[in-house]
Structures are given as C-alpha cells and as structure tokens.
Amino acid sequence: MKLYDSVRAPNPRRVRIFLKEKAIEIPTVTVDLGTFEHRDPAFAKVNPLQRTPALELDDGTVITESVAICRYFEEIQPEPSLFGRTPLEKALVEMWNRRAELELFVPITHVFRHGHPGMAKHEVPQVAEWADVNRPKILEGLKLLDEHLSKHEFLAGSAYSIADITALCAIDFMKPTKTRVPDEMMHLIRWHQSVSSRPSALA
Amino acid sequence: MKLYDSVRAPNPRRVRIFLKEKAIEIPTVTVDLGTFEHRDPAFAKVNPLQRTPALELDDGTVITESVAICRYFEEIQPEPSLFGRTPLEKALVEMWNRRAELELFVPITHVFRHGHPGMAKHEVPQVAEWADVNRPKILEGLKLLDEHLSKHEFLAGSAYSIADITALCAIDFMKPTKTRVPDEMMHLIRWHQSVSSRPSALA
Structure with missing residues (x-):
C-alpha cells in the first residue's frame, strides 16, 4: 500500500x-x-x-x-471511529462533513484558485469575479459553524470526526485567501484551538 | 419520520x-x-x-x-446495499459518488444556476462567465464516466449503487443547460438506458 x-x-x-x-x-x-x-x-x-x-x-x-x-x-481499522457508530451518528458525520466542504472548504478553495496570482497556471482560466462572489460565502460558512459549535463540542456532536478534520483543513487554508476567522466567533475559535492542539493537527 | x-x-x-x-x-x-x-x-x-x-x-x-x-x-435498512459491502466496495462507491458529483453534477449545476435566465432570482449574483467556464467541464465529466463504463457495468463496479443514482440525476438535469450526452459515448448511453429502465428512475 x-x-x-x-x-x-x-x-x-x-x-x-x-x-x-x-x-x-x-x-x-x-x-x-x-x-x-x-x-x-x-x-x-x-x-x-x-x-x-x-x-x-x-x-x-x-x-x-x-x-x-x-x-x-x-x-x-474501525477504531477510533471517525465516521460515527450508530446510524444517526453516521448520518450526522456525513452531513457535517459535507457542510464543512460545501459551505466552507469550497468557497475558500474557489477564492484561492480564482483569486491568487500564484494559481494562474493551475486554474485556467481564472475567473476573478467568481473569487469575489465566493469571498462573502466564506464568512457565511464560518458563521454556520460558529453557531453550531455554540451548542456542540465537535461538529458532529460530542465526538471528534472526519467533519472536524475537513473544517480544520479548510480554516487553516484560509491564510492564502487573506481571510481570517473574526474575533467574535468565539465558539469556532474555541473549537479551532481544541482540534489544533491534537497531535494529529501537525500532520 | x-x-x-x-x-x-x-x-x-x-x-x-x-x-x-x-x-x-x-x-x-x-x-x-x-x-x-x-x-x-x-x-x-x-x-x-x-x-x-x-x-x-x-x-x-x-x-x-x-x-x-x-x-x-x-x-x-442495509438491504439492498447501495453504499457497498466490503471495505474496498465502500471506498469505490464513495469515490465514484464523489466523482459523479464533482466532475459532472457540480459543473451541470453551475451552468444551470449561473447561465439560465429563470435562475436569476435564485442565484444572486449570476456570474455568466462562470457558467461559460463550466460548460466544457460537463463534457469532460461525461468522458470520464463513458471511459470507465466501457469496462464496468455500473460506476462502482458490478453492482448498482448510490454513485449511479447521482450520475443519473445529474445527466437527466442536463436538459435545462441545453447540453446532451454525445452520440459517440456509447458506454455511457448503454449505462443510462440501463439505470433509466429501473422502476426507481421514475421517482
């Protein structure tokens, strides 16, 4: 392998x-x-x-x-479980992993690929207007997560899952888009500190 | 429920x-x-x-x-299985479901939402250039599927799965984008006729 x-x-x-x-x-x-x-x-x-x-x-x-x-x-290798255990857990992990992708990771990626000069040879053609349209969507995605995390320890509930991994990688990839998590999103910041402090985050 | x-x-x-x-x-x-x-x-x-x-x-x-x-x-309700049974089957269903989404369903949706006058109130703002950029991507996605289906009965191999459902719904949604499966994609057309003839396709 x-x-x-x-x-x-x-x-x-x-x-x-x-x-x-x-x-x-x-x-x-x-x-x-x-x-x-x-x-x-x-x-x-x-x-x-x-x-x-x-x-x-x-x-x-x-x-x-x-x-x-x-x-x-x-x-x-089912343990530790990162996709949920019960039918409902599995559905909620799938849902939050997809929300982290569609509402956050996708707009971040599009702002980066269509807005960053260094990506001009990777993304042909770059559509500057598409980067602009996606910029406010990043904030909406962050808001969705912040609100949800005001009531939950992790994205899919009480256990760390692949949904947290997706959201972490998305947020850490905001840097080249020159956007950042607003200071007032304290639940998202609390969560980000928590998942970033796991040894796996160094990977 | x-x-x-x-x-x-x-x-x-x-x-x-x-x-x-x-x-x-x-x-x-x-x-x-x-x-x-x-x-x-x-x-x-x-x-x-x-x-x-x-x-x-x-x-x-x-x-x-x-x-x-x-x-x-x-x-x-695991039967009939539509997400695969073995670890490898489950991974290949996940892979082909995502490929059907990312390589086909997404460009079709973007051409529709950003290019169709009837969507002007749904997708604000519409980015005409983004629709144009996605139009050739539909053809690339269709090619990917056609080539794969020259060697496989269904997208994830020998069994019908959620990947086929995603691709079917995507292709049937090409109509409002004024694109169609080219006649020479005979493997994709064979597969489309097969999955469309299942009673579930009427849903």
Missing part, C-alpha cells in the same frame, strides 16, 4: 490527519504540485484526474478522493 | 430514487422551490440552509444533505 501525498495542499492533509488519528503508518510518495509533478504522465497513470491524494493498494487498485481514502481506512 | 421533498430539482430526486430502490415509503411534505417556499421562515426552522431534501426524525432531529439522508436509510 502506498499513499501519494503533497505538502501544503489541504486535501492530502485531510488524509494525513485521519491516518494520524488512527495511528496508521504507510509508505508515502510525495508529489510536488509546485513543479506540476501531478501532471506528469507517470502520475497520470496512477490517477488520471492528476490530483493528490491517491492511495495505491498492493493489487494495483487506486482509490482517489480524500473521503474515499479515509473511508477505506475506517472500514479496515 | 417526514421527508421534505421538491419536484424537478435533482437533489431531492436522488433521495427518492434511493428510497424506491430500498422499497422504503415515508410521509412526504412537498416544498415548492418555484414559489420560494424553501425561503419561508417555517421551513427555515426545519433547515436553516433553506434547501431540500431534509429528513425530520420523530424526535425532531433534522438530517440534511442528500447523501447523509441516504446513508441514514442504508444504516437502518
């Missing part, structure tokens, strides 16, 4: 944190996005979509999509 | 098809998106994100996000 990984990008980090929480160690191949190594024909054979992360199993099967890779590890 | 549902919109249809495949019948409340019933304060109490579908459980818990609702039903 082999994980194709990249530094700095938020999606590979989701998988690294997930593995750290599970205390799973596997061989890693670093793909350098900065020098467009993911566009190399050699890597395109691994993942035709030319993105990281990608997990190659010993029989050659390749799993892509961060959450699909995480789900594979959840199934082969 | 009560499902808030809407006609014509593709996401509520994903849940309806899923329930039909499971032969699960539950009471339904229709929320009319055309008259902005989803923006009503009464519905905002059910789902603050003001979107359908939403599933209200008997204890008042509300689950939103189509896939989260489907996952809840998969967990309380």
Whole structure:
C-alpha cells in the first residue's frame, strides 16, 4: 500500500490527519504540485484526474478522493471511529462533513484558485469575479459553524470526526485567501484551538 | 419520520430514487422551490440552509444533505446495499459518488444556476462567465464516466449503487443547460438506458 501525498495542499492533509488519528503508518510518495509533478504522465497513470491524494493498494487498485481514502481506512481499522457508530451518528458525520466542504472548504478553495496570482497556471482560466462572489460565502460558512459549535463540542456532536478534520483543513487554508476567522466567533475559535492542539493537527 | 421533498430539482430526486430502490415509503411534505417556499421562515426552522431534501426524525432531529439522508436509510435498512459491502466496495462507491458529483453534477449545476435566465432570482449574483467556464467541464465529466463504463457495468463496479443514482440525476438535469450526452459515448448511453429502465428512475 502506498499513499501519494503533497505538502501544503489541504486535501492530502485531510488524509494525513485521519491516518494520524488512527495511528496508521504507510509508505508515502510525495508529489510536488509546485513543479506540476501531478501532471506528469507517470502520475497520470496512477490517477488520471492528476490530483493528490491517491492511495495505491498492493493489487494495483487506486482509490482517489480524500473521503474515499479515509473511508477505506475506517472500514479496515474501525477504531477510533471517525465516521460515527450508530446510524444517526453516521448520518450526522456525513452531513457535517459535507457542510464543512460545501459551505466552507469550497468557497475558500474557489477564492484561492480564482483569486491568487500564484494559481494562474493551475486554474485556467481564472475567473476573478467568481473569487469575489465566493469571498462573502466564506464568512457565511464560518458563521454556520460558529453557531453550531455554540451548542456542540465537535461538529458532529460530542465526538471528534472526519467533519472536524475537513473544517480544520479548510480554516487553516484560509491564510492564502487573506481571510481570517473574526474575533467574535468565539465558539469556532474555541473549537479551532481544541482540534489544533491534537497531535494529529501537525500532520 | 417526514421527508421534505421538491419536484424537478435533482437533489431531492436522488433521495427518492434511493428510497424506491430500498422499497422504503415515508410521509412526504412537498416544498415548492418555484414559489420560494424553501425561503419561508417555517421551513427555515426545519433547515436553516433553506434547501431540500431534509429528513425530520420523530424526535425532531433534522438530517440534511442528500447523501447523509441516504446513508441514514442504508444504516437502518442495509438491504439492498447501495453504499457497498466490503471495505474496498465502500471506498469505490464513495469515490465514484464523489466523482459523479464533482466532475459532472457540480459543473451541470453551475451552468444551470449561473447561465439560465429563470435562475436569476435564485442565484444572486449570476456570474455568466462562470457558467461559460463550466460548460466544457460537463463534457469532460461525461468522458470520464463513458471511459470507465466501457469496462464496468455500473460506476462502482458490478453492482448498482448510490454513485449511479447521482450520475443519473445529474445527466437527466442536463436538459435545462441545453447540453446532451454525445452520440459517440456509447458506454455511457448503454449505462443510462440501463439505470433509466429501473422502476426507481421514475421517482
């Protein structure tokens, strides 16, 4: 088994944190996005979509999509559970993981990819207006999480889950978009400090 | 238990098809998106994100996000399985469901919401350039599926799954974007005829 990984990008980090929480160690191949190594024909054979992360199993099967890779590890090593245990827990983890993606991670990514000069060769064409439209959506996403976290310790309730990993990676990726969590969002800040203090956050 | 549902919109249809495949019948409340019933304060109490579908459980818990609702039903009634059985199957269903969403459903939705005059009051502001940028992405997404389906009966392999439901709802939603599956994509067309002929497709 082999994980194709990249530094700095938020999606590979989701998988690294997930593995750290599970205390799973596997061989890693670093793909350098900065020098467009993911566009190399050699890597395109691994993942035709030319993105990281990608997990190659010993029989050659390749799993892509961060959450699909995480789900594979959840199934082969259920403890500690990061996708929920009961039907309702599993549904709420799925819901909050998707909310963290759709309401927060997506607008952050779009502001970054369409608004950052360094991404001009990665995102063709960049649509400046699309970056502008997404900027206020980041704040709305943060508000949704802050309000929810005023009543819950973690996103999906009382247990840390993949939804927290997604939201953490999204928020830590706000830096290059020159946006930040407003000081008054104290519940979100409390949660961010809590999940950032876990050893896995260093991944 | 009560499902808030809407006609014509593709996401509520994903849940309806899923329930039909499971032969699960539950009471339904229709929320009319055309008259902005989803923006009503009464519905905002059910789902603050003001979107359908939403599933209200008997204890008042509300689950939103189509896939989260489907996952809840998969967990309380596992047969027939629509999320896969083994760890690898579950990972591949997750992967192909996400690919169908990210590579196909998302560009179709963006072309529709940002390019269709009838959506001007729903999507504020509409970004015409964003619709234009997404139009060729629909074709790329279709190609990805066509190529994969040249070697597999269904998206996640040999069994029908939620990934097929997502792709079916996406493709059937291409009509208002004035795009269609090119005639030469014979594998995708074969698959589309097959999944459309299931009784659940009428949902």
